[in-house]
Amino acid sequence: MSALENMQAVLADANWLKQEVGHHMFHPMADPKDTVANPPPIIARGDGAYVTDLDGRRMLDCQGGLWCVNAGYGRDEIVDAITAQLKELPYYNLFPGAANAPAIRLAAKLCELTEHEDMARVLFSSGGSDATETAFKMARQYWKLVGEPERVKFISLRGGYHGLHFGGMSACGGDAWRRSYEPLVPGFFNVESPNLYRPPFEGVDPETLADMCAHLLEREIQFQVPDTVAAVIAEPIQGAGGVNVPPANYWPKLREICDRYGVLLIADEVITGLGRSGELFGVRNWGVKPDIMCMAKGITSGYIPLGATLLNERVASAWEAEGPRSVVMHGYTYSGHPVGCAAGLAAIDLVIQENLTANAADVGAHLLAGLRSLMDRHEAIGDVRGKGLMIAVELVKDRATKEPFTPLDSYPGKVSDACLANGVMLRTIVNKFIISPPLILTKEQADTIVAVLDHALASTPR
Ligand code: PMP
Numbered sequence: 001m002s003a004l005e006n007m008q009a010v011l012a013d014a015n016w017l018k019q020e021v022g023h024h025m026f027h028p029m030a031d032p033k034d035t036v037a038n039p040p041p042i043i044a045r046g047d048g049a050y051v052t053d054l055d056g057r058r059m060l061d062c063q064g065g066l067w068c069v070n071a072g073y074g075r076d077e078i079v080d081a082i083t084a085q086l087k088e089l090p091y092y093n094l095f096p097g098a099a100n101a102p103a104i105r106l107a108a109k110l111c112e113l114t115e116h117e118d119m120a121r122v123l124f125s126s127g128g129s130d131a132t133e134t135a136f137k138m139a140r141q142y143w144k145l146v147g148e149p150e151r152v153k154f155i156s157l158r159g160g161y162h163g164l165h166f167g168g169m170s171a172c173g174g175d176a177w178r179r180s181y182e183p184l185v186p187g188f189f190n191v192e193s194p195n196l197y198r199p200p201f202e203g204v205d206p207e208t209l210a211d212m213c214a215h216l217l218e219r220e221i222q223f224q225v226p227d228t229v230a231a232v233i234a235e236p237i238q239g240a241g242g243v244n245v246p247p248a249n250y251w252p253k254l255r256e257i258c259d260r261y262g263v264l265l266i267a268d269e270v271i272t273g274l275g276r277s278g279e280l281f282g283v284r285n286w287g288v289k290p291d292i293m294c295m296a297k298g299i300t301s302g303y304i305p306l307g308a309t310l311l312n313e314r315v316a317s318a319w320e321a322e323g324p325r326s327v328v329m330h331g332y333t334y335s336g337h338p339v340g341c342a343a344g345l346a347a348i349d350l351v352i353q354e355n356l357t358a359n360a361a362d363v364g365a366h367l368l369a370g371l372r373s374l375m376d377r378h379e380a381i382g383d384v385r386g387k388g389l390m391i392a393v394e395l396v397k398d399r400a401t402k403e404p405f406t407p408l409d410s411y412p413g414k415v416s417d418a419c420l421a422n423g424v425m426l427r428t429i430v431n432k433f434i435i436s437p438p439l440i441l442t443k444e445q446a447d448t449i450v451a452v453l454d455h456a457l458a459s460t461p462r
Pocket residue numbers: 127128129130132161162163164235239240268269270271296297
């Protein structure tokens with residue numbers, strides 16, 4: 001094929017892809033009609049904190065893939081680890097009768113990194129929804145093993161997101177994620193959380209709000225009858241619910257209440273795990289040790305699917321006690337996939353060696369301050385919040401009443417399109433821009449995000 005013919009073939013393929021997008025594939029969380037009417041950019045390549053689409057537009061990736069490409073794109077260390085593992089052994093299971101080296105190594109590594117939290121055992125899976133599902137099942141089995149089989153219920157928070165398998169979805173604290181697929185799994189209950197921008201109780205300071213919400217959780221445990229409650233699950237910082245950073249006294253209260261009633265505390269670290277919040281694990285922002293930690297996303301920097309559920313000494317020891325056999329009757333074909341685990345080892349090494357956690361804290365604070373400064377100039381910004389490199393900019397129709405834009409309003413989409421046209425790719429969730437770039441982001445790149453959003457807001461008519 002000549003160079004010209006080659007170019008023509010590439011162009012023909014690109015045109016076909018653009019025609020085809022949305023026609024044979026359902027996109028998660030999208031109305032298929034919207035995908036056809038307004039096709040998304042087709043991302044073709046990545047380098048550093050940037051992605052490039054099929055038309056050659058290079059954009060700062062403020063989505064970080066989907067809160068996950070922590071070490072950035074084009075990291076040979078991860079690619080090489082994956083390639084070497086594929087050549088050596090592309091797959092082997094962990095079911096009875098076999099093991100593989102990368103899984104053994106990564107489990108040991110994760111327990112070493114979470115020594116402070118007393119994590120002792122890891123159960124691998126393929127992603128975040130698997131990791132939370134595994135947490136629920138392990139929690140229930142734990143209680144059966146320690147002789148309290150009636151402890152089967154879970155309590156979660158409004159605004160929380162825990163994946164979309166049936167258990168995780170039932171723990172999600174937003175109707176949008178649940179209503180099309182109801183009925184939910186029995187035994188899941190949901191209480192108010194200390195959302196500072198849209199608080200369930202008006203006119204109280206953050207600390208009091210956290211106390212009040214913690215009190216509601218306690219009352220729910222009492223109402224359910226404590227010895228029927230298996231665990232409380234929460235994100236150290238709510239992500240998909242709009243990046244809601246709880247007041248500093250909230251998580252310690254959660255721990256206190258769980259301890260008072262013997263209830264397990266599950267930290268869903270699928271977004272916050274491995275550096276994003278400016279601490280290696282989100283719970284460290286609050287000085288709290290959970291009983292179970294769920295991880296995915298950043299664990300491989302998103303290069304390949306992997307989920308992990310970590311159990312602390314207290315929980316894990318139930319399987320080690322003398323007595324009747326206690327089989328972990330849970331796990332997947334891809335639990336401990338050697339390629340995923342090899343990628344995990346390499347990605348975690350990068351986060352640690354390059355101190356990307358500290359960079360997330362430092363550049364995140366700089367970006368947050370820059371975005372907050374835009375509030376002086378743009379009435380449409382109701383709130384800017386976040387921690388580390390997980391930030392939300394919330395748009396409102398009226399700052400005084402906080403009336404949000406709805407899915408029927410085109411303004412937020414137009415603003416994010418204007419950002420895209422200037423090389424900044426945000427994620428828009430109805431009226432919120434989510435900014436969760438790779439943790440390698442520089443302050444200069446952060447300033448670009450602020451300048452581009454500033455311009456987009458100034459040039460987009462309401
Ligand atoms: N938990 C949290 C906190 C998440 O943010 C997500 C994904 N955004 C999940 C669980 C589910 O992960 P996955 O999409 O990999 O199944």
